[in-house]
Amino acid sequence: GQNIDQPTEMTATEGAIVQINCTYQTSGFNGLFWYQQHAGEAPTFLSYNVLDGLEEKGRFSSFLSRSKGYSYLLLKELQMKDSASYLCAPENTGFQKLVFGTGTRLLVSP
Amino acid sequence: DAGVTQSPTHLIKTRGQQVTLRCSPKSGHDTVSWYQQALGQGPQFIFQYYEEEERQRGNFPDRFSGHQFPNYSSELNVNALLLGDSALYLCASSSGMGVRGEQYFGPGTRLTVT
Numbered sequence: 001g002q003n004i005d006q007p008t009e010m011t012a013t014e015g016a017i018v019q020i021n022c023t024y025q026t027s028g029f030n031g032l033f034w035y036q037q038h039a040g041e042a043p044t045f046l047s048y049n050v051l052d053g054l055e056e057k058g059r060f061s062s063f064l065s066r067s068k069g070y071s072y073l074l075l076k077e078l079q080m081k082d083s084a085s086y087l088c089a090p091e092n093t094g095f096q097k098l099v100f101g102t103g104t105r106l107l108v109s110p
Numbered sequence: 111d112a113g114v115t116q117s118p119t120h121l122i123k124t125r126g127q128q129v130t131l132r133c134s135p136k137s138g139h140d141t142v143s144w145y146q147q148a149l150g151q152g153p154q155f156i157f158q159y160y161e162e163e164e165r166q167r168g169n170f171p172d173r174f175s176g177h178q179f180p181n182y183s184s185e186l187n188v189n190a191l192l193l194g195d196s197a198l199y200l201c202a203s204s205s206g207m208g209v210r211g212e213q214y215f216g217p218g219t220r221l222t223v224t
Contacts, residue, residue, distance in 0.1 A: 004152075031211060042200055042218045043153070048211030087152055096141065096204050096213060097166055100152030 002026045004101030006088055011107045012078050020073045020086050020104045028093030034062050034073045035087040037103065043087055046073070075106075083108045112137060114203045114216035122222045123191050131186045131219045135203030141165075142184040143213070144176060147198040159184050188221075196223045 003025045012018040024032070031050040035043035049055055049064035049071065061074040073086055085103040092099060115134045123129050135142050141160045145153035155168035159178035178184045188195055198220050204213045 033211075033213065035215075042198075042215040045214055050211070089152075091213075096143065097155050097158065097168075098143075098145075098153070098202070098213065099155070100145075102150070102152050 002099050004088060004090065004099060006086075006101050006104045008102065009105045009107070011109065013109055014078055014080060016078050017074065017076050018078060018106065020075070020088075020106070022071045022073075022088030022101070024069050024071070024088065024090045024099075024101075026090045026092060026099055029066065030091040030093050030096075032062075032064055032071050033087075033089040033091060033098060034060075034071075035089060036082075037085045037087060039084075046086075078108050080108050080110070082106060114201060114214050116199075116201055116216040116219050118219060119217070120220045120222075122224065124224055125191055125193060127191050127223075128187065128189045129191060129221060131188075131199050131201075131221070132183065133186070133201035133203075133216055134183045135201075136214055139203040139205050139212070139214075140182050141204045142178060142182065143202045143204070144184070144186050145200040145202065145215075146170070146195075147200060147218075149197070153200055156186070191223045193223050196221060 005023045034046040037043045047062040054063045059076045064071045087103040089098040143158040144156040147153040157167040162178045173189045175187045198218045200218045202213045
């Protein structure tokens with residue numbers, strides 16, 4: 001079967017650091033995407049990890065452990081505009097099929 | 111360089127009707143995947159088109175069908191609409207044989223079935 005597990009909701013304050021964890025079980029695995037989605041809008045690409053380790057891109061970093069079926073998204077220097085849902089999406093082998101969970105809703109307060 | 115585009119933005123239909131949604135992929139991309147996102151849920155994979163053929167399909171009934179044109183644009187058709195089909199329909203564009211890790215979503219079509 002396929003299962004994606006993320007916390008439903010997280011809260012943090014402006015300027016802080018937050019880590020959103022994701023564990024997954026999928027039938028086949030190519031890599032893992034992270035998307036940001038503001039309410040009523042389409043998902044926006046944040047990162048794609050294929051190899052184990054940490055990839056840093058500005059304020060956002062993403063980590064992958066293939067053997068553990070685990071990833072996290074690290075957001076630094078939080079801003080109010082970072083309030084959104086964050087979707088972890090493993091990519092099945094073969095043909096770029098993404099499997100989404102329900103995502104993590106992040107609320108950033110002043 | 112235009113990104114992924116979808117039309118229409120919003121649509122209201124009644125039960126039993128049929129609907130067609132459209133998607134144009136990002137320039138340089140040849141693969142279109144369709145997703146359904148119900149309120150409060152993550153996107154669910156419907157199917158994917160590459161080289162004008164359905165390459166793989168998710169767990170959706172035959173009422174959901176699609177097409178891809180020679181210019182790589184795609185249509186999603188839903189027949190015999192049910193109230194439960196109300197959702198945001200997203201298309202994602204990527205390169206079938208090219209760089210991995212590129213899947214970009216369009217703005218979506220919000221379908222309401224009454």
